[in-house]
Amino acid sequence: MLSLFPPNDYALIAVILGMPLLGAIVNGIWGKRLGNAAVRFMALAAVGVSFAASVVAFVALAAHVRQAEDASMDAHVKLSWTAWEWMHTAGGQGTGTVPIEIKFSIDQLSGVMMLVVTGVGFLIHLYATSYMEKDKGFARFFAYLNLFIFAMLVLILGDNLPLLFVGWEGVGLCSYLLIGFWYENMANAAAGKKAFIANRVGDFGLLCAMFLLVNYTGALDWSGMANGAHNLLHPNMTGPLSRVQLWPLGSGNVYPPGPLHFLNPKTPLTISAATAVSLALLLACTGKSAQIPLYVWLPDAMAGPTPVSALIHAATMVTAGVYLVCRMSFVFVLSPFAMMLVAIVGAATALLAATIAVVQNDIKKVLAYSTVSQLGFMFLGVGVGAFTAGFFHVFTHAFFKACLFLGAGSVIHAMHARVHADDEAQDIRNMGGLRKWLRLTHWTFAAATAAIIGLPLTSGFFSKDEILYRAFVDNPVNPEDGKGFLRKFGTFHIPPVVGPILYGVAVAAAVLTAFYMCRLYFLTFWGEFRGWTVGRPSLLAKQELAGTKHERDHALDAPHDTELEDADETHEHHEEDLSQPGYPPHESPWQMTVPLIVLAAFAVLAGWLNPGFHLPWQAMDHWLHPVFAPVSSAIQVRHANDHEWAERMEWPLALGGIGAFAVGTAVAWWMYIAKRGEPAKAIAQAQPALYQLVLDKWRVDELYDATAIAAVDSLAETSAAFDKSIVDGIIARLTSLVVAASGTILRAFQNGVVHVYAATMVVGLAATGWFFAVPHANATVVDAGNDDYVVTAAPGVGYAYRWDANSDGKPEKADFGADSTLKLHLEPGKSQTVRLEVKNAFGFVGKKSIFVAHPPAQTSSL
Amino acid sequence: MIPVEHYVTLSSLLFIIGGVGFLVRRNVLVTLMSIEVMLNAVNLALVAFNRARPWHAIGQTYAGGSHTGQVFAFFIIAAEAAEVAVGLAIVLALYRLRRTVRSDEADLLKN
Numbered sequence: 001m002l003s004l005f006p007p008n009d010y011a012l013i014a015v016i017l018g019m020p021l022l023g024a025i026v027n028g029i030w031g032k033r034l035g036n037a038a039v040r041f042m043a044l045a046a047v048g049v050s051f052a053a054s055v056v057a058f059v060a061l062a063a064h065v066r067q068a069e070d071a072s073m074d075a076h077v078k079l080s081w082t083a084w085e086w087m088h089t090a091g092g093q094g095t096g097t098v099p100i101e102i103k104f105s106i107d108q109l110s111g112v113m114m115l116v117v118t119g120v121g122f123l124i125h126l127y128a129t130s131y132m133e134k135d136k137g138f139a140r141f142f143a144y145l146n147l148f149i150f151a152m153l154v155l156i157l158g159d160n161l162p163l164l165f166v167g168w169e170g171v172g173l174c175s176y177l178l179i180g181f182w183y184e185n186m187a188n189a190a191a192g193k194k195a196f197i198a199n200r201v202g203d204f205g206l207l208c209a210m211f212l213l214v215n216y217t218g219a220l221d222w223s224g225m226a227n228g229a230h231n232l233l234h235p236n237m238t239g240p241l242s243r244v245q246l247w248p249l250g251s252g253n254v255y256p257p258g259p260l261h262f263l264n265p266k267t268p269l270t271i272s273a274a275t276a277v278s279l280a281l282l283l284a285c286t287g288k289s290a291q292i293p294l295y296v297w298l299p300d301a302m303a304g305p306t307p308v309s310a311l312i313h314a315a316t317m318v319t320a321g322v323y324l325v326c327r328m329s330f331v332f333v334l335s336p337f338a339m340m341l342v343a344i345v346g347a348a349t350a351l352l353a354a355t356i357a358v359v360q361n362d363i364k365k366v367l368a369y370s371t372v373s374q375l376g377f378m379f380l381g382v383g384v385g386a387f388t389a390g391f392f393h394v395f396t397h398a399f400f401k402a403c404l405f406l407g408a409g410s411v412i413h414a415m416h417a418r419v420h421a422d423d424e425a426q427d428i429r430n431m432g433g434l435r436k437w438l439r440l441t442h443w444t445f446a447a448a449t450a451a452i453i454g455l456p457l458t459s460g461f462f463s464k465d466e467i468l469y470r471a472f473v474d475n476p477v478n479p480e481d482g483k484g485f486l487r488k489f490g491t492f493h494i495p496p497v498v499g500p501i502l503y504g505v506a507v508a509a510a511v512l513t514a515f516y517m518c519r520l521y522f523l524t525f526w527g528e529f530r531g532w533t534v535g536r537p538s539l540l541a542k543q544e545l546a547g548t549k550h551e552r553d554h555a556l557d558a559p560h561d562t563e564l565e566d567a568d569e570t571h572e573h574h575e576e577d578l579s580q581p582g583y584p585p586h587e588s589p590w591q592m593t594v595p596l597i598v599l600a601a602f603a604v605l606a607g608w609l610n611p612g613f614h615l616p617w618q619a620m621d622h623w624l625h626p627v628f629a630p631v632s633s634a635i636q637v638r639h640a641n642d643h644e645w646a647e648r649m650e651w652p653l654a655l656g657g658i659g660a661f662a663v664g665t666a667v668a669w670w671m672y673i674a675k676r677g678e679p680a681k682a683i684a685q686a687q688p689a690l691y692q693l694v695l696d697k698w699r700v701d702e703l704y705d706a707t708a709i710a711a712v713d714s715l716a717e718t719s720a721a722f723d724k725s726i727v728d729g730i731i732a733r734l735t736s737l738v739v740a741a742s743g744t745i746l747r748a749f750q751n752g753v754v755h756v757y758a759a760t761m762v763v764g765l766a767a768t769g770w771f772f773a774v775p776h777a778n779a780t781v782v783d784a785g786n787d788d789y790v791v792t793a794a795p796g797v798g799y800a801y802r803w804d805a806n807s808d809g810k811p812e813k814a815d816f817g818a819d820s821t822l823k824l825h826l827e828p829g830k831s832q833t834v835r836l837e838v839k840n841a842f843g844f845v846g847k848k849s850i851f852v853a854h855p856p857a858q859t860s861s862l
Numbered sequence: 863m864i865p866v867e868h869y870v871t872l873s874s875l876l877f878i879i880g881g882v883g884f885l886v887r888r889n890v891l892v893t894l895m896s897i898e899v900m901l902n903a904v905n906l907a908l909v910a911f912n913r914a915r916p917w918h919a920i921g922q923t924y925a926g927g928s929h930t931g932q933v934f935a936f937f938i939i940a941a942e943a944a945e946v947a948v949g950l951a952i953v954l955a956l957y958r959l960r961r962t963v964r965s966d967e968a969d970l971l972k973n
Contacts, residue, residue, distance in 0.1 A: 752971055
């Protein structure tokens with residue numbers, strides 16, 4: 001196996017990538033004709049084969065890693081496959097040609113990511129075959145979903161930044177298509193558009209980063225950029241371009257002396273190219289991974305079908321930003337300032353999104369904000385230099401969040417048995433007590449909830465705890481500090497107060513996480529079912545009349561008939577007696593519960609791959625170590641890199657995570673189980689303004705509407721007004737006026753009399769004949785340098801030439817000849833008139849005088 | 863042998879008669895006949911020149927002479943026949959439409 005696919009030509013990657021693409025093409029083009037069974041088979045086979053090939057590739061990679069370790073070589077092994085050279089470009093600073101190849105590679109980092117994408121992707125495909133069964137866009141859905149897997153694999157496996165960008169855009173496109181999958185609803189289409197546009201803002205950053213990187217490092221593939229990364233700090237050229245100037249824009253004094261002159265600083269504001277690249281990449285990641293300030297699209301993205309939310313907007317695509325930071329870690333560590341900013345963005349996002357999630361009532365919205373918050377944790381992790389911890393959280397989060405979303409999908413599926421409006425079926429206020437009917441869903445949801453809230457020994461506990469710990473102790477420093485250029489410019493040192501603040505914010509976010517997830521879990525699965533009255537106004541009225549408590553018990557008793565539970569297979573459009581409670585919620589089919597069970601098992605157990613706490617087995621840490629070994633020197637711990645202090649701090653700091661779990665869970669238990677939600681209502685009533693503000697997501701959308709979007713809108717309106725008044729009103733009208741006027745004039749000539757046309761034709765023929773019968777003397781003068789001028793006569797059929805260079809009336813040669821050029825020598829300041837005579841085949845002669853002047857030499861330049 | 867100049871003179875006269883007829887006569891049938899006269903003037907010039915200088919084919923000189931001009935005249939006659947067929951069809955169509963064969967009354971497309 002190892003010899004069949006050598007590491008530098010690992011063609012199995014073509015299968016991994018090709019199968020989902022094939023599935024997308026087949027389902028996209030012929031899906032409607034093939035029927036749902038074939039579409040299902042194609043989609044599952046595509047991702048399944050891709051997953052199987054990924055496993056094979058991963059095993060091969062592990063074997064190569066083992067070989068390299070045994071030989072004590074660099075264990076950062078890459079299985080790569082070059083399809084073709086896409087294009088090449090010129091690198092900056094004399095670095096020559098930069099080839100950009102269609103090249104894919106699997107190393108330790110992309111290998112894990114690839115397994116997660118294809119593995120979780122397969123489970124979610126399986127789930128979706130049942131969830132989307134009745135949808136009329138079944139084939140279209142799976143075409144998009146397969147295309148997404150393909151694009152995501154391109155993103156992960158691409159060996160250079162442009163290729164990653166192709167995948168980056170591809171997943172963005174699929175995300176857009178799938179958010180707006182039910183495009184008949186305007187809100188869904190708008191949500192898709194919002195996601196697309198927010199991502200475009202981020203893509204601008206990625207493009208800028210690529211331009212800077214190819215200019216400074218002279219490469220765009222991972223290893224080439226890593227090798228050239230030091231040029232970002234010590235450019236091998238001098239002058240103002242060695243650093244990126246932020247202000248004034250461009251270079252030099254932009255604002256001349258005058259009222260605006262104060263905008264010119266005494267010294268231009270510059271940043272190192274490493275910081276510029278890192279900030280541009282951070283912008284890209286905030287877009288794709290839904291961080292402040294571009295996170296607003298992700299909650300709206302829940303308009304898509306639930307499997308999409310699980311796959312794209314929780315498990316895979318949104319973690320692409322974290323992957324990119326890990327991938328470009330060699331650039332980020334060169335800029336401690338950018339690292340700090342990444343960590344701050346992450347921590348702030350984690351807290352902000354967690355506060356919003358606390359009050360949301362839509363089950364998917366809560367999970368969406370939870371995703372934003374967990375992505376914030378990941379960014380906090382990679383921002384403090386704990387790349388492995390951050391990536392490990394990507395890994396565990398993929399399982400428990402996918403499980404939560406699929407569980408939510410199962411719940412929504414169950415609720416649709418009773419409630420047909422989407423909004424009401426997703427509202428946790430209409431749920432409650434669902435564990436009676438959805439046993440499997442309940443247990444898997446509980447397992448995933450335990451993981452996300454950090455129940456000790458589950459996966460989320462280990463990954464989150466490592467991030468919290470590293471946020472406190474880590475201190476990224478610039479590995480090039482004091483060398484080369486940095487001796488002159490100095491470098492940024494992260495203030496020691498940042499670590500504890502990040503830790504505090506993250507613990508607060510963890511408390512809120514535990515609270516809102518338990519709130520969601522308790523409200524959905526515990527207590528009594530509150531959905532009996534939804535859509536049944538008569539029942540509600542009866543219930544209100546008879547007093548709440550008694551009637552609710554009655555309503556609960558009624559559906560305990562087992563016949564009803566089983567007879568609900570076709571619950572779409574049964575005519576119901578709206579005064580009766582109707583069908584109870586029901587468990588989902590096996591295609592939906594099997595993925596839940598698998599994901600729940602991983603959610604609970606995956607943490608043992610990297611438990612932290614300095615335990616002897618750290619599989620993930622060991623596995624990823626070669627990837628992050630080059631940057632490890634940049635990640636020190638605080639207290640003057642005192643590793644013993646850091647080790648001593650591990651257990652005390654873990655108390656923060658455990659405490660967050662305990663406090664959040666206990667408060668949620670007290671509020672929603674012990675007191676049946678009364679305290680929550682009381683708080684909301686006591687602080688109506690604050691509650692409304694948080695319920696409206698801190699009105700960030702409204703802020704963006706009022707600022708950035710309003711600015712673009714007004715620009716659009718101005719353009720539209722300009723278009724209407726100037727372009728349409730004046731330019732277009734003027735054009736049409738000219739055309740109409742000339743038409744009126746020309747129409748007079750079209751009198752319809754054949755003889756006039758014939759006469760015109762005869763006149764035209766005569767004129768053409770005359771033109772060809774008379775020779776045309778014409779010439780061009782060319783400065784040949786050295787004070788020489790060449791006069792060239794225009795050619796024509798049968799022409800012969802005679803020159804008179806000094807215009808004395810006596811031509812140089814008496815006979816006409818074929819020589820159509822005349823050379824002249826003219827000193828500066830002199831001029832001469834040349835006479836040219838041209839004779840054509842009829843013997844007619846044409847004459848022309850040509851004036852040739854040599855301007856005087858310029859002695860001084862102004 | 864009649865010198866070629868006579869033929870050419872006759873040909874020019876015929877061509878001018880045909881051209882003037884084409885320009886001044888309003889009857890479409892006469893206009894067609896004028897075109898025939900012009901074409902035959904050209905035919906006459908072609909065969910006359912070929913008869914007078916048979917060894918000057920286009921671009922080449924043949925020892926035994928060539929008949930390019932004569933043959934070309936036949937081609938022109940063939941083209942004439944086609945032209946007349948189309949032309950008469952147009953005349954018929956015009957007559958059905960406007961009940962006239964005067965070309966200055968066939969001005970539906972004017973302006």
